[in-house]
Structures are given as C-alpha cells and as structure tokens.
Amino acid sequence: MPIDAVKALAAEERTTDITWDHKDVQLYHLGIGAGIPATDPAELRYTLESRLHVLPSFATVAGAGMAMMGGLAAPGIDVDLAHVLHGGQTIELHRPIPVKGAARTTARVAAVYDKVKAAVVVLRTEAVDADGPLWTSDAQVFIRGEGGFGGERGPSGRLPDPGRAPDRTVDRPIREDQALLYRLSGDWNPLHADPAFAARAGFDRPILHGLCSYGMALKAVVDTLLDGDVSRVTRYTTRFAGVVFPGETLRVRMWREHGRVRVEAVAVERGEAPALADTVVDHT
Template structure:
C-alpha cells in the first residue's frame, strides 16, 4: 500500500540544511514576473540589488533551490506516483522577515493524512530555523493524491470560507509572461508538465501549465504592491487553494477584500472567461498594516 498512515505520522521529520544568496532571491522575483517593466522603481526593488524586499512566498522554494530532478512524493509511509498528485493548497507563516542571504535547517514531515474515499490528502509541514537558532518560517502543503484513499482515515476539515458578500476593495490584474514557467522551473521544480509540450499533451493539457506556486507567488506580489504599498515584511501568513490551472501568457484577475488585519482574495483567469485559479486566499498582516 503506497500510504501507511501509522508509519507516515509516527516518523520523525527529516532535517536538511539549506542556504540561499541574494541572486537566488532575485531569480525568484524575476520568475514571478518582476522586472517586466525595467523602468519601474518598485519592480527594480525586487529584481536588482537596490532593494531589500524578499517576498514571503520565497519560503516555498528555498528548500529546493538546487534540485535538478522532477520532484518526488516520498516520505516514510508515503510513496505515491507524482502523476496522481495535485497540489491542493499552500500556507506559509513568517516568524520574521526572510533575509536576502541566509542559512537554515528545515525539518519536514507528514503532519496529517485525510481520507476522501477516492483520494487522499497528504499534508506536509516544513519548519525552517535560521543559523541563529531562531524560527524563520513554517510552511504547510496539502497534496491531493488520486486513487490513494480508502484507508479509513478522517475526511479532514471543511474548505475555506467564502469571500465577503460585497464588492471587493481592489481588483488587480497580473499578466503572466510567456516564458514564466521556464524561469520558475530553475528554482527547483523540474516537473516536465511545466516545460514539455508532449508531457502536457499526454496529461490532457493543450500546452505546458504554470506552476501553481508561481501563481501563488505572483498574486502575493500583486497584493503586497497594491494593498501593502510594497511592504512584504508586513505579511505574517499567506494561504490559498489551487482551484484551476494557469497557462503562461494569460492574465489573472484578483479580487481583494480588506478586513482589519486580514486580506481575503480569489483569482480568476481573464483569458478563459473567469476560470478559477486560486480560491480561499487569505493574507494575515501585522496590525494596522492593511489599507482598504
């Protein structure tokens, strides 16, 4: 059986040392579309040494920066085929701003397993501790594995709450560059679904799709710039569900609602009549940082 709940949940986390440099952060920002306008001072703050900002979503790529093979879903008690996996949701909690150069130890393990009958939800948590011994970030990834349910586990919590029943405070448009998936794969996710037209066709797509985490980061940057005036250090946590695919070259429309220290959002694809991309989006910020 590919999933053994007892073995997966009882296993100690794996601990991996990681490091990153300013050039890694700059590449990450470029892979999210920063620098599309090379005369925009705010974009240059992300894309050149003149800035100090590090988007909080960098935490999701820092552990895999130098990977050159397609990712594998393999943990004690969990060994499933990558082709059965859909990235369901992602959450990042920042304990302090991420530096542009740094070292950390990342502890990773299966935190929960949910049984959806025909599928399993695998929750993998990672905690990063800086070289000074203090926590940097915690990330939580939910993966939907087709055909791996039926092991008799809990079905898991309900989905995220619906957005407020009122007009959004902001509407943001984000254009995904045609080459954006090719840039993003250099950060460590070499899944050919994002680069090889034949692999994408075999999976039922007309062309390679964008990494869900690239959409996640690009929308984070758009919200930080528009709602937080570029202050990425104000973000305490960010969570979203992946509701549909995005193709490089498309334009995203993000509806944003601001409520005290919470920013709620949903993202759709303009090019395909509002097809869903992200749902249940929530950014928690430091008190009094959000502006409607």
C-alpha cells in the same frame, strides 16, 4: 497500498541545511513576473541587489524548494507524479526573510486525509536560522486515486463569499515562458514543461506552477494594499482551485478586512476560471 498513513505519520523528520543569497531571491522574483517595468523603483525592490527585499512566498523555493517533492518520497508514500497536484499552501512568517541566509529545515508528514477519490498529504517544513524560527510551511498535496483507505476526511478551509465587490482588482499577464523560468528556482516537475507529460496528466499543454500563481497574487497584494512592505505579511494561505496556463492573464481580486486581505485569482481568458480560492493574507 501506495499510501500507508500510519507509516507516513510515524516517519522521522528529515533535516536539511539550506542557504540562499540575492541571486536566488532575484531569480524567484523574476519567475513570478517581477521587473515590469524594469526601471520602476517599486519593481527594483524585487530585482536590484542594492535595494532588494524578499517576498515571503520565497520560502516555498528557498534551498531549491524540494521539501514537497522530498516529502512525496517519505516512508509510506509511493505515488505516480502524474497523479499529484498541489492542493493548497500556507506559510507562516515568524520574521522577515533575509536577502542572504542559512537555515536548517525539518520536514515531516503532518497529516494524511482521505477524500475518498483522492488522498491529501500535508507536508510541514519548519525553517530555523541562528536567530531562531524563520517560517513554517504547510503544503497540501492532492493525490488522485489514492483515497478510500478509511482515514479522516480532514478540515474544510472553505470561506464564505465576501458579499461585496472587491476593494481592488489587478490583472497580471503571464508570459509564455514563465513556467520555464519559474522552474529554475527548483521545481523540476515535468508537468510544467513537457507537453507529453502534461498530456499524460490530462492537460493539453504544460500548466503553470500553482506556487507561481501563489507568488504572483501575494506580490499583487503587497504592492497594491500593503504599501509595498513585504515585512507586514505574517501568514499567507491559499487553495489551488484550478490550473493556469502560461500566456494567460491572472486577475487578482482583493477585499480589505481587519488585519487581513481576502484574495481570489482567476484566469481571464477562460471565462475567469478559478485559480486561487479561500486565500487570505494576514498582515500587521
């Protein structure tokens, strides 16, 4: 069987030493659409090394961001990448990410859930540097056709409707070449660049990385409701509810709640097709 849940959960943690500096941070920020307008002081915090701060979602690509792809090669997991979609992502920040850093990451399969028609594998990565814990990242990977093995279905992360109009709504255009730029931060899945591979996966053209939309939405929240202060974010979680294509517009809706912001993101040009759902930014 392609997925052996018992074997995957029992596998040893994989430890990797990673480093990053301002160039990695700047490339990531450009990959999620920062720098427009290029001379805007608010954007220079994402693009100019002398003013740089680090958006917390950078944790998903630090050290080339290969924890998720490496996790899919863990013992007990043998799947076709064409059947793999990123189902959800959670990052817990233990403190702000430095512009330049070195950390040791440990990665393991934290859970395997049986959704009958698919399996969901939760890949957990923890990063620690010389000063202690930096972040904990959980990637929920949806693997079509690999369910039905008799495992637990897992928890539901669905949230009730906010029941009111959003407090803020912003539109973020996605460039035609955005996926090509974003993948330079480490996610080389051909689904985001190769039309033939995308067709094999059931799409008429390459799709944008879910984690690119994830970063775009967080930046919108930080810039709009958190006074541009990335250090206020303590946790960020989402469910990838649908795909986004390069060239579309990401509409981000935000609801203020006590100590958190509820978020929804949709693709404007396809009738506001869902992109990010059940999304929450916890903050101080």
